[in-house]
Amino acid sequence: xxxxxxxxxxxxxxxxxxxxxxxxxxxxxxxxxxxxxxxxxxxxxxxxxxxxxxxxxxxxxxxxxxxxxxxxxxxxxxxxxxxxxxxxxxxxxxxxxxxxxxxxxxxxxxxxxxxxxxxxxxxxxxxxxxxxxxxxxxxxxxxxxxxxxxxxxxxxxxxxxxxxxxxxxxxxxxxxxxxxxxxxxxxxxxxxxxxxxxxxxxxxxxxxxxxxxxxxxxxxxxxxxxxxxxxxxxxxxxxxxxxxxxxxxxxxxxxxxxxxxxxxxxxxxxxxxxxxxxxxxxxxxxxxxxxxxxxxxxxxxxxxxxxxxxxxxxxxxxxxxxxxxxxxxxxxxxxxxxxxxxxxxxxxxxxxxxxxxxxxxxxxxxxxxxxxxxxxxxxxxxxxxxxxxxxxxxxxxxxxxxxxxxxxxxxxxxxxxxxxxxxxxxxxxxxxxxxxxxxxxxxxxxxxxxxxxxxxx
Amino acid sequence: xxxxxxxxxxxxxxxxxxxxxxxxxxxxxxxxxxxxxxxxxxxxxxxxxxxxxxxxxxxxxxxxxxxxxxxxxxxxxxxxxxxxxxxxxxxxxxxxxxxxxxxxxxxxxxxxxxxxxxxxxxxxxxxxxxxxxxxxxxxxxxxxxxxxxxxxxxxxxxxxxxxxxxxxxxxxxxxxxxxxxxxxxxxxxxxxxxxxxxxxxxxxxxxxxxxxxxxxxxxxxxxxxxxxxxxxxxxxxxxxxxxxxxxxxxxxxxxxxxxxxxxxxxxxxxxxxxxxxxxxx
Numbered sequence: 001x002x003x004x005x006x007x008x009x010x011x012x013x014x015x016x017x018x019x020x021x022x023x024x025x026x027x028x029x030x031x032x033x034x035x036x037x038x039x040x041x042x043x044x045x046x047x048x049x050x051x052x053x054x055x056x057x058x059x060x061x062x063x064x065x066x067x068x069x070x071x072x073x074x075x076x077x078x079x080x081x082x083x084x085x086x087x088x089x090x091x092x093x094x095x096x097x098x099x100x101x102x103x104x105x106x107x108x109x110x111x112x113x114x115x116x117x118x119x120x121x122x123x124x125x126x127x128x129x130x131x132x133x134x135x136x137x138x139x140x141x142x143x144x145x146x147x148x149x150x151x152x153x154x155x156x157x158x159x160x161x162x163x164x165x166x167x168x169x170x171x172x173x174x175x176x177x178x179x180x181x182x183x184x185x186x187x188x189x190x191x192x193x194x195x196x197x198x199x200x201x202x203x204x205x206x207x208x209x210x211x212x213x214x215x216x217x218x219x220x221x222x223x224x225x226x227x228x229x230x231x232x233x234x235x236x237x238x239x240x241x242x243x244x245x246x247x248x249x250x251x252x253x254x255x256x257x258x259x260x261x262x263x264x265x266x267x268x269x270x271x272x273x274x275x276x277x278x279x280x281x282x283x284x285x286x287x288x289x290x291x292x293x294x295x296x297x298x299x300x301x302x303x304x305x306x307x308x309x310x311x312x313x314x315x316x317x318x319x320x321x322x323x324x325x326x327x328x329x330x331x332x333x334x335x336x337x338x339x340x341x342x343x344x345x346x347x348x349x350x351x352x353x354x355x356x357x358x359x360x361x362x363x364x365x366x367x368x369x370x371x372x373x374x375x376x377x378x379x380x381x382x383x384x385x386x387x388x389x390x391x392x393x394x395x396x397x398x399x400x401x402x403x404x405x406x407x408x409x410x411x412x413x414x415x416x417x418x419x420x421x422x423x424x425x426x427x428x429x430x431x432x433x434x435x436x437x438x439x440x441x442x443x444x445x446x447x448x449x450x451x452x453x454x455x456x457x
Numbered sequence: 458x459x460x461x462x463x464x465x466x467x468x469x470x471x472x473x474x475x476x477x478x479x480x481x482x483x484x485x486x487x488x489x490x491x492x493x494x495x496x497x498x499x500x501x502x503x504x505x506x507x508x509x510x511x512x513x514x515x516x517x518x519x520x521x522x523x524x525x526x527x528x529x530x531x532x533x534x535x536x537x538x539x540x541x542x543x544x545x546x547x548x549x550x551x552x553x554x555x556x557x558x559x560x561x562x563x564x565x566x567x568x569x570x571x572x573x574x575x576x577x578x579x580x581x582x583x584x585x586x587x588x589x590x591x592x593x594x595x596x597x598x599x600x601x602x603x604x605x606x607x608x609x610x611x612x613x614x615x616x617x618x619x620x621x622x623x624x625x626x627x628x629x630x631x632x633x634x635x636x637x638x639x640x641x642x643x644x645x646x647x648x649x650x651x652x653x654x655x656x657x658x659x660x661x662x663x664x665x666x667x668x669x670x671x672x673x674x675x676x677x678x679x680x681x682x683x684x685x686x687x688x689x690x691x692x693x694x695x696x697x698x699x700x701x702x703x704x705x706x707x708x709x710x711x712x713x714x715x716x717x718x719x720x721x722x723x724x725x726x727x728x729x730x731x732x733x734x735x736x737x738x
Contacts, residue, residue: 021699025692032688032717039678039728071676184674193672232520232582240585260585261669272671273585385671393673397660404656408649439642 018089027083034079038070044211084181091174102167109159111152114416114431119442121430121449127457129155129419132426135457136417144415155420163413167435169406176403179396186389192216198224199279199379203247207384218269218384221247225255227276227378240273242380268386275381280321284336285373287357291366298372306341309367314342316369318352327351332359336371411436415448428452460511460524461578463503464533465571470500471536471564478557482633490553494544497560501540504567508533511580520582525596529578532570534596536563538604542647546608550643552635558611591665599658599683603718605651606690610715612644613708641704644711645697652690659683678728682721689714 008016017023041062050068051059066073125132133149133156140147140160147160194207194216203223209216226243245255246266258264263272280303288297288310301307306315318338325335335353342348342365350369353359357370415432430449434441474496481490511524511533524530543559570576619640620631634640662680663673674680693710696702702710 021695024695025700028688028692028695032685032692035681035685035688038676039681039725043676071681234582236582237585238582239588259588261589261665263668263671270671272669274670383671387672390667390673394664397664401653401657401660404653408653437646 015089015093018085019093020086021090023086024083024090027079027086031079031083034070034076037067041067041070043071044069080181084178087174087177091171095168095171098167098171102164107146107159107161107164109150109157109414109416111157111416111418113433114414117431117433117445119445121428121446123428123449123453124422125426125428125453125457127426128424129421129426131457132419132428133158135455136419136452139452139455140415140417144413152418155418155426158417158419159414160417161412161414163410166406166410167412169403169408169410172399172403173407174403176396176400179399180393183389183392183394183396186392187387188389191385191387191389193383193385195274195381195383196222197275197277197379197381198222200224200227200377202379207382220253220267221250222271222382223247224380227380229276229378240276240380242273242382244271244380268388270385270387272383272385273380274383277379277381278376279379280323281375281377283375284318284371286316286352287370287372289368289370291368309342312343313367314340314345316340325351325353327353327359332356336374338369340365340369411441413441413444415445417452460507460514461571463510464507464567464578467500467503467507467536468564468567468571470496470503471540471560471567474500475557475560475564478553478560482554482557483630485633493553493556493560494547497540497544497556500563501537501544504533504537504540508537515580518580520580522583522587523593524580525593526583526587527577527581529570529576531596531600532566532576535600535604535607536566536570538601539563539566539607542604542608543611546643546647550635550639552639554634555608555612555615555643558615559608562607562611586669589665589669591661591668595658595661595665598654598661602651602654602656602658603722605647605654606711606715606718609644609647609651609711612640612647613711613715616640616644616708617705637704641707644708648690648693648711648714652687652694655683655687655690659687679721679725682717682725686714686717686721689717 045068047059050062054062062068066075070076137147137149137158140158144160145162145164147158149156149158151157192209194209196204196207198204201224203221204218205221206215206217208214223245224242225245228239228241230238230241232238239259241257241259243255243257244264246253246264254266256264258271258273260273263270265271282303284301284303286299286301286307288299289295290297290310295310297310299307301316301318303318303320306317308315316338318336320337322335322337325332325337332351332353333355335351338350338352340348340350348363350360350363352369352371354371354374357372358368360369412435413432414434415430418429418431420427420429428449430445430452432441432445432448434444474493477489477493477496480486481488481493508524511530512521515521515524525534539559540563543556543563546559547553547556571578615634616637618631619634619637621637635643659680662683666675666680667673689710693707693714696710697707
């Protein structure tokens with residue numbers, strides 16, 4: 001062995017290394033064991049949390065080993081590449097010899113092989129050999145894909161077989177694995193995954209990629225016309241629904257509702273319902289109370305636009321909405337920040353918290369200002385992806401299921417029916433082999449023997 | 458009678474069946490084994506009836522969906538498939554001893570579903586992520602696979618229990634087990650059957666993930682663990698078919714594989730991920 005290996009060129013040696021099933025077993029087990037790490041260590045988290053959880057030393061060690069994004073690390077990819085090479089080389093290596101066997105015009109039958117099989121069915125037919133031979137030959141020709149009659153030492157043998165092609169099943173599975181990996185590669189090279197939040201009524205033409213947060217232009221625009229969330233009586237969410245309109249150069253192309261599990265696909269880009277949230281509306285209903293007279297005035301104000309104060313006192317501008325506002329260091333929740341311009345007084349910045357309508361009394365002004373109503377609008381969170389590798393992957397999926405079925409449940413069956421003359425009768429021996437499922441083949445041979453013994457000659 | 462009541466009773470029926478099979482094997486009483494079979498048939502029929510009734514009940518509540526949406530429902534379905542598979546194996550091989558090792562698993566799964574205080578048997582409406590036809594295909598194929606692996610696990614345990622050599626030289630419990638060759642072959646066939654369904658289960662899950670989230674594979678812990686399971690059984694098949702491994706080593710791999718199945722099923726809920734609806738609660 002040692003001398004022969006030395007005589008082989010480097011290519012042959014590499015080929016031999018990759019054509020070993022031992023390597024397959026080692027790689028599969030290594031992949032199984034290493035994959036566990038990524039399920040125990042949360043992937044792609046932020047460094048500060050990792051340090052807090054594992055400590056400085058383990059954090060550095062894990063980072064060095066790429067364990068925080070291990071499924072995209074060089075060494076995990078290397079393992080997958082080695083497995084791919086292993087699958088391809090093994091398949092080519094074995095297929096080249098199998099090909100001739102599978103696609104032969106005249107299959108070879110070895111009588112000795114059949115005689116070794118422990119279960120055989122013997123019986124006698126009450127007819128001369130020629131008659132039995134003709135009947136059986138035509139029966140087996142119908143029941144099997146291929147059959148032929150050959151003289152044997154003491155009489156005649158009828159060989160028949162089917163399912164020769166099923167020997168290719170395992171290579172179909174291997175091909176499917178390669179397709180999955182190729183599809184995955186196409187996806188990672190030419191695809192992207194990103195997200196975008198669109199407020200009701202707003203339009204976007206770009207998204208943010210994940211990971212990295214880079215901007216990706218879409219080549220068209222998406223407008224969110226409406227978003228709705230409905231709940232069951234129990235409070236659990238029932239449905240998230242966004243009405244989206246696709247625009248090309250500002251022109252409406254199509255309008256569609258999307259829900260979870262029913263995405264919109266447009267120009268190779270898939271748009272999925274992923275999350276939602278609320279945005280402030282740009283209009284606020286304000287209530288002014290005149291301290292002296294007790295008169296109450298309701299006014300609708302648009303953010304950024306001044307509204308007149310009652311009795312010509314001046315104007316108020318709502319500047320912005322703050323979802324988590326603070327007053328002297330105390331959180332006061334959602335609030336509007338506004339500028340009050342009263343005639344003859346300097347401009348004053350005021351806070352209008354939603355939760356405390358009488359907050360403005362503290363200012364001790366002539367008017368008490370409060371937010372009487374405030375509409376919120378939703379934004380829809382969309383997952384936006386493009387993956388040109390999906391058709392290849394799906395082809396791999398279908399081929400894999402078909403290949404597994406062929407490999408596990410179909411087999412190459414060969415039978416030999418030997419006819420030996422015994423006076424004016426014929427002694428029949430039915431034998432059969434199969435490349436897998438030996439127990440099942442015994443039953444089939446018994447069944448075939450029974451069928452043949454009942455045929456009329 | 459509600460489906461939950463029926464399914465609670467089924468737990469005890471499976472328990473009785475397991476007891477009868479074990480008694481038939483340990484005390485060499487064929488009658489007990491035969492009663493075990495009939496008890497199992499009643500259990501499996503009740504189990505299937507419970508599933509169908511639960512389906513009907515969900516429609517009566519106005520939130521109709523196939524009863525395959527949470528841990529309780531999946532355990533119930535798993536037990537039903539497991540019982541059907543071991544009954545078929547029993548019928549095809551004529552050996553009731555095999556069921557003595559698998560019926561307790563069906564009973565345990567049902568007991569966990571019915572009696573654990575952490576598992577709710579209430580019929581709940583589907584959350585948006587689960588509203589997909591792929592749910593049915595995914596859950597059914599996965600759990601047929603899991604059940605087949607459970608039977609293979611039972612057979613592998615039997616293999617390790619069975620003493621070497623001819624039956625003639627053996628005494629007691631081991632002698633009444635099928636021969637090692639039969640156990641090895643049967644467990645191999647169960648693994649192949651399970652592997653086909655596990656493969657289909659992972660694939661239907663991937664197609665579903667692609668239609669719900671826009672990616673067919675995301676290395677979420679459940680996905681990864683199902684792949685780890687797939688790697689282990691792929692190793693077993695290659696070692697057996699290509700490297701000629703037989704017997705004890707294959708039995709050990711099959712047991713390790715079933716441990717991975719169990720972790721994919723229960724353990725992953727302890728880890729963060731998207732399959733949290735399979736969680737206890």
